Amino acid sequence: MLQIPLWNRLLIILTVLVGLSFAMPNFFYGTVERHNDAVAEIERTGTQTPEQEADVAAWPSFLPATLVNLGLDLRGGAHLLAEVQVEDVYTQRMDSLWPEVRDALRDERDTVGTIRRIDAEDGLLQVRISQPEGMAAAVAAVRELGQPVVSLTGGFGESTLDVSGAGDVITVQLSESEQAATNDRTLQQSIEIVRRRVDEAGTREPTIQRQGSDRILIQVPGIGSAQELKELIGTTARLTFHPVVGRASSPDEDTDSRQMILPSVDEGGGYYILEETPVVTGDDLVDSQPGFDQQTGEAIVTFRFNPTGARAFGEYTAANVGAPFAIVLDEEVISAPVIRSAITGGAGQISGNFNVESSTELAILLRAGALPAEMTFLEERTIGPELGADSVKAGETAAVIAFAAVLIFMVASYGLFGVFASIALILNVGLIFGVLSLIGATLTLPGIAGIVLTIGMAVDANVLVFERIREELKTAKGPARAIELGYERALSAIIDANITTFIIATILFVLGSGPVRGFSVTLGIGIVTSVFTAIYVTRLLLVFWFERKRPKKIEV
């Protein structure tokens, strides 16, 4: 008969209590949020102010302090979908490969003759040799430069380079598996740099996620606009050092191949002709600090290279004393000093028209690293905090009214049983919030709609059971038996109906993004908790009541 073992009862009660305790902080959202912020701040800075202390004390530390994250549409903030131009990196790789290829082919000079790099499409390195007969040897020599691909996703043993010869031209490019591995690294590096830059700005809970093979989703709550966010992360700060070939007066002057013309920052209208292949890049930087020149008192930025960078820089400066070299930041020549002596220590400084602020900013940018490739923004959304606050308020009101209406409806239809179902329903909403907090999910406006929908649908399982009990009562086997049969026979319908809805929630979760995903999460969780509360909690309440009253007759 209506038996639920004691351990089962305890388990049900315990589950509900744990769920509710995780949900509880959300009812004191402001207090708990300030508490969490203060704790994080104290941990970060190691000091605490009286206000922070008060904030920490406002919420007892033994209570759970997990909160449901509010989505951008509820809190306001910016959302960006960036596409990383991963192909940029192929070109850079080819540029840095050229000196090695040149040296390798020079060793074979007897068979291949003289060599010259010719202009090629992005991502290709093409070299013309004067003795086409030596092509086989040339290709073999360049192939030697390839290394086995290092990646987790296969392509083991394959070379990083694809080398082919046709006529008198050797074409070198990254092999397919190396391209994939490179893309992966580029994206990870970009994400890391974006994360560091967003963190430097000290915003709360930014979401920085990889999407697909070349995209990054960036969501930052509390930031003023997508434009601000773009400025924060979009500054590439790509630092390179190039040999200077000469000066130019316009950007359209003719140059040799492998050279480029870049504008100068300090001299309005001045241009430099530079070698396209840099001597050293910012990738080899290990540190950068703002500072002051001891002689002039001018604001400067100091930097230090890693050993590879230091060696390359030292060798180049030793060989080119007296020649100018250009410090290029984001396609602009910051300065083009003349090398007075070899710089072997790997440290240097950049001077230009800096003030304290701009030198500090540049130092941060250099330290945070360059984005390995350019990013284009495919999607931008800005939601103002007022709109978000209005949405929360509207959602709350609607949810409360919906809740009250459903409860009245249930009690009017099923009397005492309706009361049990209502209690289960309240616990259900509590559990949804508990689970959302526990897994750190983000609540969005459609997510609130999902909860309201769940409130409507959560009664379904109860209704199925109650209707079934009514039917079983007609065949009169006594109330206890009717209740038991009601649960037993309604179960398959409950399970089937909820699994199908759960399938939909899963599909939405997998394929949806942003707000849609938020909706699918609350819907999915709502299905699980409503089945749990309907099958276990309502039943437990019924059993408690039944054991106390032992009614001869029940009315559902």
Place this chain on the structure above:
Amino acid sequence: MRLRLVPQETKFDFFKHARLTFGASIVAVIASLVIWAMVGLNFGIDFLGGTTIRTDSTVQVDVGDYRAALEPLELGDVVISEVFDPSFADDQHVVTVRIQAQEGDEAVTPETILAIQSALQEAVDPEMTFPSVESVGPKVSGELIQTAIIAVLASLGAILVYIWLRFEWQFSVGAVAALVHDVILTIGVFSLFQIRFDLATIAALLTIVGYSINDTVVIFDRLRENLIKFKQMPLRDVMNLSANETLSRTLMTSGTTLVALIALIALGGDVIRGFVFAIAWGVVVGTYSSIYVAKNVVLMIGVKRDWSKPTDGGGASGTQFANVDA
């Protein structure tokens, strides 16, 4: 005194007007398709690409002013629509400005957005604020369409398979027919009233699919039980019995869900109104279709009657009940 949506025991003949109801469904589906083809959906920027800017101002809205202010910027197709919501203050006038996607793969440039904002502030109200700005590049919007279509088809497919596994293939055909009916009718309503159709609407469509199948499954579950219990009763009568037995539950659940959704439509703010409306509409057609479409289709195809044997071949034995009333 208990609230009863339906009497304790009902004996409705749901097939009595099957020609009428099923015919009406077919007509509605065709009408929806025609409206969809003729008028088209009012796609949001999620699917078309472009930019929407929400403006908030204390000045009475004259759409002409907005249009005139944006004319010199040469942005192509610009749609300006005023938003109404009971939660707005008396002197709060909200407008959404939608601009078509500009050249290139990317979202609209910040310069363009700034130009639009200052043009509006200059022409309409210097105090105007912009609570939200959203921009989607054409590259992403193309992919979003694709994902949306995949999501809808995947849901239908997954349900087809699940119902097939749990019941019989005839049931899954009936269930999916009902779902397609619901989805098309919703698209029809969105075309007819030109409600904005975006990613959230797709989520709503899938929710409708989930809700409708939920309803259908409950009736099917009872049908399966009754088919075992009443082996000799004609299929049509078993179906009527099952629908009547579950009628009270069907209306109760739809009722509570609708009550909750109506609260959300009235008080949930204008941002998600379209989304919630789609779900509410879906609950209505979903309830209708599980009673009048799904069962009719199963009745037409017929169903295996002898559930004591594990394997079927039942399609054949069931066909004697086919075309009873359709």
